[in-house]
Amino acid sequence: MSSSQISRRNWLKRGSLTMAGLAFMPSEIWAKSVEIAQQNNSTYIFNTSSTFNEFTPPITDETKLKARLLANENPYGPPPLAAKAFQDEVFTGNRYGWETLKTLIEMIAKKEGVTPENILMAPGSSDILEKVAMVFFQKGGDVISADPSYMSLINVSKSVGGQWKSYKLLKDSQHDLKSMEAAIDVDTKLVYICNPNNPTGSITNAKDLKAFCSRASEKVPVFVDEAYIDLSDNGLTDSMVDLVAQGKDVMVARTFSKIHGMAGLRIGYLVAQPETLERINAITRGGMGITGPSIMAATTSLQGKEFLDMSKTKIAEARQYTKAFLDKKGLPYLPSQTNFIIFEIPTDGKAFLKEMYSKGIGVKAFNFWDKNWCRVSIGTMDEMKLFTEALDQVI
Template identity: 60%
Template structure:
């Protein structure tokens, strides 16, 4: 072997192809957004009719931070089996990956109990949310979602001239299903529900939600974003996927970014009625944006039940620790069934971010309901202890 050559085994052993390299684009986008807000002296990074996000201080080199608790990433993933499958599949990178994608689709439809024409793949669930908005809101209309809500789908709908009708969560932080149903009119194109919700980390009762979706989807499509579903106490049993088999006009998105720890590898899927998915796929395709190595990693991860269970338990343990610490400080976070927490802070959001970033800990801060909030992703137990040590000196 020459000095310019390296064997397959040696390349895999040394790990020249790393998962970290795949995450550059999202972080660069975020960093550029922060820089733009700072250049223009904007107090808020993003502004919406009912909630805003504070602009953080100069975004640090993420390789130097002590706790990266900003994007709800899984600190334990991807699994070793997924990493091995990814690396090995690189050597087939000269070929298109239709066959392996078809195999993964078959595995997913078996798990979810849907038909082959009721699934659409994509490079992450956010991509599928945005493509749905792109198709449904070409001629305007309105979208109904929670206040606050994950804004990816909503923002695209608004960019096409759609109107957002935000409905404040109930006092126990669930979707106000009655108010959402009452808000539907002849211009409503979609009802969008994130369950568990982001950025609040809270869950809406599955039985009530299923009844709502079954009833309302006869009037207008309902999109249920289940990105964090696997972290909930009841796991997949909280899913609305059975509504698809019942022929309801619903869409459900799932992702490998969270529990599977594959945020930088970009893969997710959307389940829904055949007619609705056909309408979306006439304009845009999802599977074209997924690489063969990512497909292989996702398939391997689905089979690694030990990794998934272990990850969930570690996240729960760190979340319970952080929740208890906050309560001992006299701070009550919203009840979480995800890999993040949100809690009120009694200080300016920019000031809070300045102080915690100075400690090389990155989180997010919002303002809504006349209150400032910190949203912190759940990292390793070590990272969460660094976080609690820091806020014990900041929030005094």
């Protein structure tokens, strides 16, 4: 075992093996893991037993990047009216935001077709993912998901004693729902679905997924991460949230970080059964972790449609431009209905990142299915032109 693996493991043990410690540190654990991997010149940030590993990025000052295309952010946000609402609310920062949060919860509940008792607010959906993992896996058990998938809930589940049962996406990049359903047994504590999926950008057929969630939730809770659902072709039509209204044991996570352009304002929510939310709320600050200005920005953004439509249209245009470039270069990519594309790279992932970063372009690189991949977030058209110019020089 390498010294880098030992040092990282020891650090993780010190920082994450207690519920009290982990409750405050998932993001710090990630940042520290990246730092340690960089210092030790490790190929991957984490070496996992799955088919999915993320290459370590080079040490760099991300504020100096010409195009930051690595975090799937909305390059057009936040909406101007939401930004103004945020600024105005700063002057009431001496007061708690209980009443404004109540208004936002009622607005979200009406939008989702549920009651306010079905809503749990949080400082971003990542906080929800991590807290759900802590609640459901503190006594062990299995989490079932696709591989690759978004790893936040999975990594925290493993940190507190859970086991990951992963199932490779199908050839069309959809979830292998048949295999995942067959895998549910007495040790299964949760099924996790990221749809649209991250890092692939693909979306699983809504009709098939809804039938799966209905059946599976009769046996175990099902968590559906819909961070990117607004960006998909059918948008909220493909959401699983109506299953919550039907009383199913389904959780649906949403965020204001993507289509609403508020990644830095940290606000998201979970739609689930009240008894499920009570379990999760026992270890969270809930709405107390969200600032008043962020609450007002989210409330304002929910009342407007023009900015969201504009963002989706421009992102789709830049995505199409990028796909056309990849086609011309002969670089295969997976079907995406999100604000990012993942494509094959015929080179070492770590070396690829070093070259792209040296040209001022921040992206991510992964290894799965015995191939190396680059995931590029869709920025403005100007940013995507900077990306394609750099990629043309690197590959």
